[in-house]
Amino acid sequence: MFSMRQSTLxxxxxxxxPKDEVAKNAELLIRAGFIHKxxxxxxxxxxxxxxxxxxxxxxxxxxxxxxxxxxxxxxxIQDKSIWEETNRWSDEQMDIWFKTKLKNGTEVGLAPTHEExxxxxxxxxxxxxxxxxxAVFQFQTKFRNETRAKSGIMRGREFLxxxxxxxxxxxxxxxxxxxxxxxxYRRIFNTVGIGQHTYFTRASGGVFSKFSHEFQTVCNSGxxxxxxxxxxxxxxxxxxxxxxxxxxxANEAKENFKPRKSIEVGNIFxxxxxxxxxxxxxxxxxxxxPQPVVMGSYGIGPARVMGTIVELLxxxxxxxxxxxxxxxxxxxxxxxGGGEAESVAKKLYEKLSSLGHEVLYDDRxxxxxxxxxxxxLIGIPFRVVVSDKTIAAGGIEVxxxxxxxxxxxxxxDLISLLSE
Amino acid sequence: MFSMRQSTLxxxxxxxxPKDEVAKNAELLIRAGFIHKxxxxxxxxxxxxxxxxxxxxxxxxxxxxxxxxxxxxxxxIQDKSIWEETNRWSDEQMDIWFKTKLKNGTEVGLAPTHEExxxxxxxxxxxxxxxxxxAVFQFQTKFRNETRAKSGIMRGREFLxxxxxxxxxxxxxxxxxxxxxxxxYRRIFNTVGIGQHTYFTRASGGVFSKFSHEFQTVCNSGxxxxxxxxxxxxxxxxxxxxxxxxxxxANEAKENFKPRKSIEVGNIFxxxxxxxxxxxxxxxxxxxxPQPVVMGSYGIGPARVMGTIVELLxxxxxxxxxxxxxxxxxxxxxxxGGGEAESVAKKLYEKLSSLGHEVLYDDRxxxxxxxxxxxxLIGIPFRVVVSDKTIAAGGIEVxxxxxxxxxxxxxxDLISLLSE
Numbered sequence: 122m123f124s125m126r127q128s129t130l131x132x133x134x135x136x137x138x139p140k141d142e143v144a145k146n147a148e149l150l151i152r153a154g155f156i157h158k159x160x161x162x163x164x165x166x167x168x169x170x171x172x173x174x175x176x177x178x179x180x181x182x183x184x185x186x187x188x189x190x191x192x193x194x195x196x197x198i199q200d201k202s203i204w205e206e207t208n209r210w211s212d213e214q215m216d217i218w219f220k221t222k223l224k225n226g227t228e229v230g231l232a233p234t235h236e237e238x239x240x241x242x243x244x245x246x247x248x249x250x251x252x253x254x255x256a257v258f259q260f261q262t263k264f265r266n267e268t269r270a271k272s273g274i275m276r277g278r279e280f281l282x283x284x285x286x287x288x289x290x291x292x293x294x295x296x297x298x299x300x301x302x303x304x305x306y307r308r309i310f311n312t313v314g315i316g317q318h319t320y321f322t323r324a325s326g327g328v329f330s331k332f333s334h335e336f337q338t339v340c341n342s343g344x345x346x347x348x349x350x351x352x353x354x355x356x357x358x359x360x361x362x363x364x365x366x367x368x369x370x371a372n373e374a375k376e377n378f379k380p381r382k383s384i385e386v387g388n389i390f391x392x393x394x395x396x397x398x399x400x401x402x403x404x405x406x407x408x409x410x411p412q413p414v415v416m417g418s419y420g421i422g423p424a425r426v427m428g429t430i431v432e433l434l435x436x437x438x439x440x441x442x443x444x445x446x447x448x449x450x451x452x453x454x455x456x457x458g459g460g461e462a463e464s465v466a467k468k469l470y471e472k473l474s475s476l477g478h479e480v481l482y483d484d485r486x487x488x489x490x491x492x493x494x495x496x497x498l499i500g501i502p503f504r505v506v507v508s509d510k511t512i513a514a515g516g517i518e519v520x521x522x523x524x525x526x527x528x529x530x531x532x533x534d535l536i537s538l539l540s541e
Numbered sequence: 542m543f544s545m546r547q548s549t550l551x552x553x554x555x556x557x558x559p560k561d562e563v564a565k566n567a568e569l570l571i572r573a574g575f576i577h578k579x580x581x582x583x584x585x586x587x588x589x590x591x592x593x594x595x596x597x598x599x600x601x602x603x604x605x606x607x608x609x610x611x612x613x614x615x616x617x618i619q620d621k622s623i624w625e626e627t628n629r630w631s632d633e634q635m636d637i638w639f640k641t642k643l644k645n646g647t648e649v650g651l652a653p654t655h656e657e658x659x660x661x662x663x664x665x666x667x668x669x670x671x672x673x674x675x676a677v678f679q680f681q682t683k684f685r686n687e688t689r690a691k692s693g694i695m696r697g698r699e700f701l702x703x704x705x706x707x708x709x710x711x712x713x714x715x716x717x718x719x720x721x722x723x724x725x726y727r728r729i730f731n732t733v734g735i736g737q738h739t740y741f742t743r744a745s746g747g748v749f750s751k752f753s754h755e756f757q758t759v760c761n762s763g764x765x766x767x768x769x770x771x772x773x774x775x776x777x778x779x780x781x782x783x784x785x786x787x788x789x790x791a792n793e794a795k796e797n798f799k800p801r802k803s804i805e806v807g808n809i810f811x812x813x814x815x816x817x818x819x820x821x822x823x824x825x826x827x828x829x830x831p832q833p834v835v836m837g838s839y840g841i842g843p844a845r846v847m848g849t850i851v852e853l854l855x856x857x858x859x860x861x862x863x864x865x866x867x868x869x870x871x872x873x874x875x876x877x878g879g880g881e882a883e884s885v886a887k888k889l890y891e892k893l894s895s896l897g898h899e900v901l902y903d904d905r906x907x908x909x910x911x912x913x914x915x916x917x918l919i920g921i922p923f924r925v926v927v928s929d930k931t932i933a934a935g936g937i938e939v940x941x942x943x944x945x946x947x948x949x950x951x952x953x954d955l956i957s958l959l960s961e
């Protein structure tokens with residue numbers, strides 16, 4: 122990552138989002154020039170948006186590598202044979218496929234998830250219990266033919282997904298890893314700034330197992346509903362509310378749990394041997410007997426996380442990025458007025474950049490009011506203003522995006538403040 | 542990038558590639574565990590392969606940023622309207638489309654290139670001559686419905702592409718940038734180790750302009766043919782051989798130019814105003830008059846570059862990676878024999894890693910012959926062997942992948958050698 126002069130940023134902010142856009146996250150991100158809407162559910166990432174997305178990716182990658190997982194990148198185009206073996210090819214079984222054809226007429230699909238191809242691939246690499254455990258992850262574009270795509274970048278028809286898959290000798294070893302992933306996910310949501318709104322919920326296991334777990338961020342624009350209580354962190358998804366009293370940890374009556382709208386920001390699944398049995402992924406145990414591998418899968422959508430941050434933390438003036446994922450940390454605004462301001466700002470830009478800060482330097486020849494409005498809309502954590510007035514008043518004005526208070530301080534104090 | 546113990550690498554090498562694989566690059570990369578073949582023209586990247594691909598990407602990215610270009614990531618799914626406006630939607634006009642449908646029946650395509658959506662997008666961001674020049678690039682997956690997909694990762698049905706697009710006020714400004722891109726491309730091919738085999742060729746401009754330029758790497762497995770002469774670096778593609786004497790710089794008779802098989806590793810196109818006029822991308826000139834933007838497009842496929850390196854530089858024992866793109870720089874092989882070798886190797890691994898070297902540490906419990914064969918197949922530039930024998934002989938054995946000679950030297954000499 123690096124600093125940048127705003128005059129070289131090709132995107133312009135705009136007053137209005139496209140008329141057909143109904144999601145707050147997309148409205149703000151389009152207006153601020155982070156993304157472009159191609160059509161419903163299909164968005165492109167522009168320089169500011171790609172920087173944020175890459176920071177979310179980087180935070181997730183660090184945690185995945187910390188789990189000992191190896192990074193790969195699997196193909197999007199899918200041959201149907203393996204999906205037929207697991208009963209997930211027909212639209213009756215999985216209704217979000219995009220399908221297309223090779224020139225020779227062979228039907229192929231675009232991967233909505235990757236359990237099948239990865240399980241097949243691992244047959245080449247897992248032979249004995251000595252080859253286990255393994256964990257493999259990727260950041261890869263998924264395609265899902267959503268009927269409803271009205272949640273901006275939180276539910277795209279194509280979207281970047283971090284998917285992690287685990288391979289273990291038995292259920293006990295699987296559970297140990299599963300719990301480590303849950304801890305890594307908590308750290309990820311804390312780091313990106315949505316941890317305090319995010320619940321670890323019990324959810325239906327769908328076709329895979331009795332229960333799974335999700336990470337749900339409470340937010341008014343959420344498409345999901347979870348039930349939480351004031352007395353604990355225990356939470357469940359709507360579909361299993363009736364079973365709540367059966368859970369260990371839910372030491373309360375069902376009536377104490379109240380519905381709240383929420384966004385699913387992560388999910389973790391125990392897959393058992395559903396895929397390994399269907400696709401023949403076995404290992405020889407210590408007695409030389411073939412056994413099916415016990416698997417798990419674990420997803421986070423970086424763009425959905427980015428959209429959730431915008432939904433949760435923006436205000437009436439624009440986006441408010443946490444430090445960890447902001448496109449830049451410092452928005453340096455030069456108000457040139459014929460005096461020293463221009464040269465002071467330029468030197469400050471070079472100094473801050475050389476100290477390793479990521480600075481967006483608004484060196485554009487536009488009105489101060491436009492610069493301030495753009496700065497609020499873009500949502501960089503620190504706004505630093507250099508004008509002839511601030512220089513006359515003893516220095517440089519600094520303001521946090523999350524606060525109203527401005528301070529004029531000498532350059533050296535500014536540098537200490539930003540290095541805190 | 543980071544060091545790694547080979548016992549934690551999930552991939553295994555194999556003696557044979559899949560029977561239907563005919564490309565040398567894919568055969569070697571599959572056998573060495575860099576990629577997995579899903580089916581013809583569709584490959585997944587495994588940890589070693591992804592490391593190489595990421596290094597190629599990183600080299601290209603550095604040059605793109607050096608040109609002042611901004612990175613974006615555009616969507617793959619395409620609505621047909623803009624492609625109809627430029628006459629590139631129908632299969633008669635562009636015969637490599639993958640097309641599919643949204644749930645509501647709307648036909649969409651998977652982008653084989655991105656001139657149309659980027660031109661549309663830039664309409665929001667280019668208004669006056671003050672907004673020009675601009676250059677925008679991405680690393681993004683392209684989909685092309687190739688009839689013939691027999692060249693391994695050099696011609697995939699889906700593949701990562703670096704595509705750069707430029708936007709200028711006029712042809713003169715366009716040409717200046719075009720030439721800078723050509724220089725950047727030369728540096729890229731030099732850095733990745735194929736520069737001396739790569740020619741800057743004159744090619745047909747296709748539907749865009751009279752001529753374009755390509756970078757063609759001379760290689761027996763190439764699908765293209767270029768004509769080169771012994772007397773100069775001047776080269777042309779086959780389709781324009783008849784026009785060769787008309788070119789400035791071709792100071793020779795057509796007969797001097799001989800055909801050679803080659804791989805197209807990069808191309809640069811002057812697009813003129815073909816896309817900006819069709820899609821209404823105009824700017825106001827300094828007299829306030831609307832003018833169409835003059836565009837260029839510039840492609841490099843990082844996986845094709847990677848495949849070309851394998852085709853060109855491998856030998857009968859396996860792959861030979863140049864330092865700049867090798868998955869690791871050092872392959873440290875421990876031959877444990879009951880003596881000190883194990884602890885010496887472990888300490889050396891930690892020391893080299895802490896010095897910033899990327900080390901693959903073969904700590905596996907397998908026969909030395911298997912370790913050496915795997916090392917040759919994987920192709921890491923330096924092989925470093927620690928055994929009780931090398932310790933008795935005064936140190937550590939070092940061998941370059943490109944040389945036959947081995948040397949046993951003390952640890953401190955090894956560290957100086959590797960830091961050269």
